[in-house]
Amino acid sequence: MKVVIAIDSFKGSMSSIEAGESAAKGVKRVFPDAKTYIRPLADGGEGTVETLTAGGGGRFIHVNVTGPLGKPVSCQYGIVDKTHTAIIEMSGAAGIMLVSESERNPLYTTTYGVGEVIKDAIKKGCRHFIVGIGGSATNDGGIGMLQALGFGLLDKDGNEVCFGAEGLKYLDTIKDDNVIPELSQCTFRIACDVTNTLCGEQGCSAIFGPQKGATPTMIMQMDKWLAYYAKLAKEKYPKANPKHAGAGAAGGLGFAFLTFLNATLESGIKIVLEETHLEKYAKDADVVITGEGRLDGQTVMGKAPIGVAKIAKKFNKPVIAFSGCATKDAILCNNEGIDAFFPILRGVVTLEDAMNTENAMNNMADTVEQVFRVIQTFSKEKYTGMEE
Structure with missing residues (x-):
């Protein structure tokens, strides 16, 4: 399995690289031989x-x-x-x-x-x-x-x-x-x-x-x-x-x-996606992971995760997004190439605890793991015996 990971920073919590590494950890818990490619992501602003x-x-x-x-x-x-x-x-x-x-x-x-x-x-x-x-x-x-x-x-x-x-x-x-x-x-x-x-x-x-x-x-x-x-x-x-x-x-x-x-x-986001050569990595991926700190109705207005999704969909790749939180209108993302999205918060916590980098990285890894367990359940035959 090849998984390409391009997640924007969770501002004040995780950098793009930290979020990507945490997601890769979650994938590897389920598919130890998976190839994970972390591409740093930003939208031209901070980071x-x-x-x-x-x-x-x-x-x-x-x-x-x-x-x-x-x-x-x-x-x-x-x-x-x-x-x-x-x-x-x-x-x-x-x-x-x-x-x-x-x-x-x-x-x-x-x-x-x-x-x-x-x-x-x-x-x-x-x-x-x-x-x-x-x-x-x-x-x-x-x-x-x-x-x-x-x-x-x-x-x-x-x-x-x-x-x-x-x-x-x-x-x-x-x-x-x-x-x-x-x-x-x-x-x-x-x-x-x-x-x-x-x-x-x-x-x-x-x-x-x-x-x-x-x-x-x-x-x-x-x-x-x-x-x-x-x-x-x-x-x-x-x-x-x-x-x-x-x-x-x-x-x-x-x-x-x-x-x-x-x-x-x-x-x-156009500059960043070109400079990090995401298209080259995504064209033969099995799954593309993206996300940002908050998924909402504004995400579809040209923000980084949608840029990732559009590239993935050029090659018909499934796109899963992870976020710190997701509002009701985040459902609009499903019409713009993000097949499913998942908030990573796993319980009622204080804002300080939610923003803590270690907690956020653990939450990312744990949530990605569970999503990929679902993928494993429905695709055991497809990915059994895949070489690294």
Whole structure:
């Protein structure tokens, strides 16, 4: 029996790898000779660095960069040396979780550290970048990142504008004569699952500004500044398009990547599934296992387990999902390629006990074991004598 396992992390409880290893343990208790293949999984957000670095046999790098408030932070990213690829989560350098609620103010938070991470990876030989841009604390249109990479974002006196969205207020000129030369050799795939434009009612300021600490007055100001920034950018880069789907991602960082770094914005789960070569593993599997911390109606809206299921169904493979919990509307998953799903909680426990990593791993192994005992009961003849 060949079992391919691609489970998303159970946030705050199990990593994708831990969940996969636990599921494999449950399978082996029933089918000791089964071949189990664990493919790390993420949707382009939290856990993407760990997933793609581990899946590609890469290494982790820690670098001190400028955090969203201008103070130093340590950011982890991954390098896959054989493909000269860096895997970065912008939230590691400019994420909202790095800013306390009382300090959240997008007028001052910067993406400068994101550019510093890219710059560090370039120095280490990377020429291909996969960047997840969820969870930002910023609304600066990516000008901080651009400044770190050598772009000139200048005021009317020829000085660099200040950090944060407030810097856009003073922006008068954009220059690229001092940009890091190696950038012209680099490619950028951006994991982006939002379709918001840069400006307007569905723009980054209006939709995401409030959660970053923006007041109604700030939202109007930032939207106006971003529109002028886009106008300046278009004068120098004719393809600049503030209405591009995803241009408003991460407070306009999507626009900066598209306009200045020739990036492509792609579904996060699409990038991860391609980079971990899940299709190659799934095409001759007997069973595919997937899952996430919570299966619900939102799972079918392009989340990781559905991405796995769609690949498995290309080859008519059965798909079983495991989750920490499952809501009533999780039944929608059955229409999207997940044949059956099972919550792993095995009794009434406190949230703390449920989230405990050791408990969660044991629950995963035990639940998978019982499901595979059912499979064994109905398929003894098929799998008897299968060689490893």
